[in-house]
Structures are given as structure tokens and as C-alpha cells.
Amino acid sequence: MARRDEIITYANELLDLAAFKDYGPQGLQVAGAEEVTRVVCSVSASLELFRRAAAAGAQLVIVHHGLLWDNEPRVIDARVRRRLQALFEADINLAGYHLALDAHPEIGNNALLARELGVEVDGPFLELGLGGSVSTTRDEFLARVRERIGREPLVFAEGPDDLRRVAIISGGGQRYLPEAAAQGYDLFLTGEPAEPSLHLARELGINFVAAGHYATEKLGVQALTEKLAERFDLEWEFVELPNPV
Numbered sequence: 001m002a003r004r005d006e007i008i009t010y011a012n013e014l015l016d017l018a019a020f021k022d023y024g025p026q027g028l029q030v031a032g033a034e035e036v037t038r039v040v041c042s043v044s045a046s047l048e049l050f051r052r053a054a055a056a057g058a059q060l061v062i063v064h065h066g067l068l069w070d071n072e073p074r075v076i077d078a079r080v081r082r083r084l085q086a087l088f089e090a091d092i093n094l095a096g097y098h099l100a101l102d103a104h105p106e107i108g109n110n111a112l113l114a115r116e117l118g119v120e121v122d123g124p125f126l127e128l129g130l131g132g133s134v135s136t137t138r139d140e141f142l143a144r145v146r147e148r149i150g151r152e153p154l155v156f157a158e159g160p161d162d163l164r165r166v167a168i169i170s171g172g173g174q175r176y177l178p179e180a181a182a183q184g185y186d187l188f189l190t191g192e193p194a195e196p197s198l199h200l201a202r203e204l205g206i207n208f209v210a211a212g213h214y215a216t217e218k219l220g221v222q223a224l225t226e227k228l229a230e231r232f233d234l235e236w237e238f239v240e241l242p243n244p245v
Helices: 004-015 047-055 078-090 099-103 109-116 138-149 174-182 197-204 219-232
Strands: 027-030 038-044 060-065 093-096 120-125 129-137 154-156 162-168 187-190 207-210 235-238
Touching: 004 027, 004 060, 004 093, 004 219, 038 047, 038 219, 047 060, 047 078, 060 219, 099 109, 099 219, 109 129, 109 138, 109 162, 109 219, 120 162, 120 174, 129 138, 138 162, 138 187, 138 207, 154 197, 174 187, 174 197, 197 207, 219 235
Parallel strands: 038 060, 038 235, 060 093, 162 187, 187 207
Antiparallel strands: 027 093, 120 129, 129 162, 154 207
């Protein structure tokens, strides 16, 4: 058993939340039990997740995509009320870690994707992503994506067949495709495409790979939760709620 506030403070400091301007509050978003023995983690907040966490006897839920986004109405409508009610009734804490979890050099989504895909990291790509070196073909790299990420990616094969440099930004990083091309990367991997992505890739001569927003952001929340569980002697589990996006 561990104190909620000690867990949250450690996680906030580990991820250096103050260094990232995000789209909503990060860290503890809904307060519940002060003592924690079991943690459930998943990619995104949802009513189904909260109900499953309650059934599992969790006191803390950790997600990558939480509640209280800046672009959402400040109204507790029926949907939000049901979510909050599920947390309140089970006395569950909710913590969300977004951009800081993408960017962390060890347990972040991008660092873990690079490791899984055999990319030797050279340094950051913009503020959130990573860039690195590979020595493989596009087909071989895509085979790794299918095996390690578990998705059939959307591919715009508009760059070289032989890859030397790869940039990665998990989730919704499609708008950074022109910058990846400008920095000389052969392939840019993210979660989602945008409508202009095909012609941008074609005109810029770069390979674009969209491997799924959900699928590219599963690793970080698990690594964070496992690290917290080891430090504070907690039980934990990842709840898989597949999303085709």
C-alpha cells in the first residue's frame, strides 16, 4: 500500500510535467482513495475503462488521454457525469500523462517505439519526437511495425526503398511530416494521417507511415505504471481497449 500523493508526486517529477505546455491538466485529474494498492492503466479515459477498473478493485487509473481537455465544453453533461460517477462510486483516482509521456527519453512512447523498431536514437525530433538511424529496407521496417506494434499501417511509400534515418512522433503527429522531410529523414512514423499527407509525402519524397494513434501510444503508459508499481510495491494491469484509429 502507498499514499496516492506520493505516487503522483513521483510520477510528476519523473516526467517533468512543468516542461510541457499541454492541452489540459496533467497528473491527478480526479481524486479518490488516499491509499493505493492496485493500479489499472490504459491509453484513454472512458466509461468502460472506469467500470473495468472498479471491477478489478483498483484505487488508481493512469491514462495517456485523460479528461478535462481545453477544447471540450466546461459543462458536466450526461456523458461526463457517468464517467465521474463511475470514479466516485468506486473511490478511484484518475491520473493522466500526455505530452510529457510521449517525450520521456526512457519510458516515453517515442523512445519505446524506437527501441521496438530497431531505431538507434540520435537525438530529439522537434520537442516531442525522436530521430535515429537504421540500416534496413522499407519493407523490412514495415514488417517490424506489423510485428511489434501489431497493426497493419497505412503507408505512403513515396521515399527511398533503403532507409537510413527515421523520425518518430506517436499519436497525432501528422502535421510534422514537412519538418521530417526538411531534416532529411527517409521515413516518418506517427499514429494518424491527415488528408494532405499523401501528396505532401509524394512531393517531399519521404515515406509516411501511420501505425495507429492508439497502437503507437500503448507502450508509455504501461512502462510508467510498471515503474510506479515497482517503486511503491503495487499490483498493476494494463486494460486493452482496442481502437482502430
